[in-house]
Amino acid sequence: MTEHPAISLAGASASDVPSTPSPDGRKILLATPRGYCAGVDRAVDAVEKALELYGAPVYVRKEIVHNKFVVETLSKRGAIFVSETSEVPQGARVVFSAHGVSPAVHTEAASRGLLTIDATCPLVTKVHKQAVRYAGEDYDILLIGHSGHEEVEGTMGEAPEHIQVVNGPEEVDSVTVRDPAKVVWISQTTLSVDETLRTVDLLRERFPQLQDPPSDDICYATQNRQGAVKAMAPSCDVVIVVGSANSSNSVRLVEVALESGAGAAYRVDWADEIKEEWFSGTRTIGLTSGASVPELLVRDVVDRLGNFGYTQVELVTTASEDIQFSLPKNLRADLKAAGEHPDRPHKVRERSAASESEGVPERAYVERS
Ligand code: SF4
Numbered sequence: 001m002t003e004h005p006a007i008s009l010a011g012a013s014a015s016d017v018p019s020t021p022s023p024d025g026r027k028i029l030l031a032t033p034r035g036y037c038a039g040v041d042r043a044v045d046a047v048e049k050a051l052e053l054y055g056a057p058v059y060v061r062k063e064i065v066h067n068k069f070v071v072e073t074l075s076k077r078g079a080i081f082v083s084e085t086s087e088v089p090q091g092a093r094v095v096f097s098a099h100g101v102s103p104a105v106h107t108e109a110a111s112r113g114l115l116t117i118d119a120t121c122p123l124v125t126k127v128h129k130q131a132v133r134y135a136g137e138d139y140d141i142l143l144i145g146h147s148g149h150e151e152v153e154g155t156m157g158e159a160p161e162h163i164q165v166v167n168g169p170e171e172v173d174s175v176t177v178r179d180p181a182k183v184v185w186i187s188q189t190t191l192s193v194d195e196t197l198r199t200v201d202l203l204r205e206r207f208p209q210l211q212d213p214p215s216d217d218i219c220y221a222t223q224n225r226q227g228a229v230k231a232m233a234p235s236c237d238v239v240i241v242v243g244s245a246n247s248s249n250s251v252r253l254v255e256v257a258l259e260s261g262a263g264a265a266y267r268v269d270w271a272d273e274i275k276e277e278w279f280s281g282t283r284t285i286g287l288t289s290g291a292s293v294p295e296l297l298v299r300d301v302v303d304r305l306g307n308f309g310y311t312q313v314e315l316v317t318t319a320s321e322d323i324q325f326s327l328p329k330n331l332r333a334d335l336k337a338a339g340e341h342p343d344r345p346h347k348v349r350e351r352s353a354a355s356e357s358e359g360v361p362e363r364a365y366v367e368r369s
Contacts, residue, residue, distance in 0.1 A: 017302055019313035024283075027312040028305055029236060030298075031228035031288035037221030038323040039121025040065045040292045043098035044074070046119040046327055050095060051078050053331075053338060059094040061085055061101065062150055064119065065292035066247035068269050085109050093117065098292075099150040100124040102157020117328050123189055123219045124151055128158050130213050134184050135159030139211070140177040142166050144199050145188030149248060152188055168195060172202040184211040189219040190249040190291070192256060193226055221291045222249050224319040226256045229288055232316040233260035237282035240274065240305075241267045242297050243290030250290030262286060271300035276308055285310055 017030060036044075043064050050058045056078020063071050063081060071081060079095075085108050088094045093115040096105070100120040109116050120128075134141050141163045145152040156163050166175060166185075177183045185203060187196055196218060204210045216223070233239055239257035243250020250267055257265040263282070268274055279285065285305060289298050302313060326332060332342040 017299070017313050017315075018306075020306075020311040022309060022312040024309070025312075026283050026310045027285075027314055028302065028310050029232045029284060029286045029316045030302075030313055031225070031232055031286065032315050032317040033221070033224045033228060033319055033321050034288040035291070035293050035295050035298060037121075037219070037291035038321075038325050039098050039123060039219070039221070042325040042327060043095075043119035043121070044070060046117055046331055047074050047079055047095055048077070049327060049331060049335065049340075050093065050117055053334060053340065054093055057092075059088045059092055060097065061088070061094055061105070062097045062099065063246070064095065064097045066099075066244050066250075067290075067292040067294075068244050069297060070292065070294065085112070085114065088112070088114055091115070095119050097150065098124070100128060100154035102154050104157055105154075117331050119328060120154075121189070121219075122325050124154070126215075127155055127186055127189065127217050130186050130217070131155055131158040131163060134186070135162040138162070138182065140164070140179070140183045142175060142177075142183065142185045142203060142210075143187065144168075144185055144191065144196055146248065149188060151190070151248075155186070155188075166199060166203070169199045169202050172199060172206060175203065175206065177207065180207045181209045183207050183209070184213065186213045187217040188248070189217055190222045190252065191218055192252045193218055193223055194256075194259070220321070220323065222252070224321060225249065225253060225288065225291060228316060228318045229253050229256045229286070230260045231318050232286045232288075233257045233262040233265075236261075236284050236286035237263040238278055239265040239286035239288070240301060241265065241288055241290065242269070242293050242301055243267055244269055244292070247290045247292050250293070253288055253290060257286065257288075268301070270297065271304040274301065274304055279308060279310075286316075 047060060047064050057080045060079050060081050082088055085105055091113045095117045096119055098119055098121045131141060143155060143163050144166050147165050147167055152165060185200055239262040241250055241253045254265045254267050266278060287301060327342060335342040
């Protein structure tokens with residue numbers, strides 16, 4: 001792992017990646033968008049701001065986002081990551097991760113007098129609200145997602161008696177519902193778009209009156225990152241995805257690259273995991289990163305690939321993103337009371353010059369917290 005002694009975990013501009021023409025045509029295609037999404041950016045910022053404002057330690061339930069580097073860096077700054085709320089000392093401050101928690105976790109935290117900062121991504125909260133609404137209307141809710149993933153556990157916890165998890169197309173045949181006329185599907189936010197649609201098609205064959213959720217549950221960031229990989233993969237001999245093994249959206253990017261025509265695809269946490277033998281006889285390497293990956297880890301990979309002769313970098317831009325979520329309300333209030341600015345102006349300028357070019361579709365969400 002490359003050391004970054006005083007790095008900021010905030011995203012970096014995507015527009016200033018160094019590029020030098022390669023005499024033999026070897027090049028890197030750099031997917032845009034990639035890396036940090038608005039929900040991850042907000043969650044990491046919440047822990048950093050909490051550490052600055054309240055001082056260490058600040059407890060964090062589960063990994064704040066699924067990225068080893070982020071978790072290790074925040075740990076060095078005084079965050080203490082725990083698996084369960086019961087591990088947090090009575091009355092201490094705890095941040096809930098971007099993946100969300102079930103109501104039972106909130107209840108337990110309140111009963112132990114914990115001071116909570118809820119960094120659940122607003123787009124995950126949206127899915128929780130759908131679950132609550134459909135459970136209130138007595139639907140059977142089919143939650144397409146991966147059993148055991150924190151986000152799925154949190155959503156399940158909203159209405160466990162109404163929700164069953166469908167892990168993918170292979171599980172459709174074993175689904176049973178009380179009333180086929182009253183069944184709805186919702187999903188985890190970080191799934192493969194194509195596989196989820198296949199699952200929904202199969203579910204609808206079994207339950208023709210299956211109701212769709214009112215809006216996409218697979219979030220804009222997941223869709224945009226997969227879209228960029230789909231566009232570049234057919235031109236790539238190899239695709240490198242920077243992201244951790246427990247990052248659902250990073251793992252999906254490897255699958256999407258292979259399904260979309262890349263010769264090979266590898267996921268790495270760090271640049272030094274990359275092996276030169278992966279590139280024997282190759283000319284074009286695709287590069288992207290999951291939604292929980294700071295841009296500096298991508299820069300490390302660009303540097304390493306440059307050492308192998310891939311010095312020319314071309315952006316493959318399929319969408320622009322200009323989305324930002326406000327910090328959790330109680331943290332904002334405490335920042336204001338302490339005379340700190342609760343807004344996050346550094347985020348606004350992160351929009352890449354490349355993605356501002358004409359003809360690139362923008363998908364914007366209004367911040368809601
Ligand atoms: S991947 Fe999507 S749902 Fe998850 S934190 Fe990012 S924006 Fe939110």
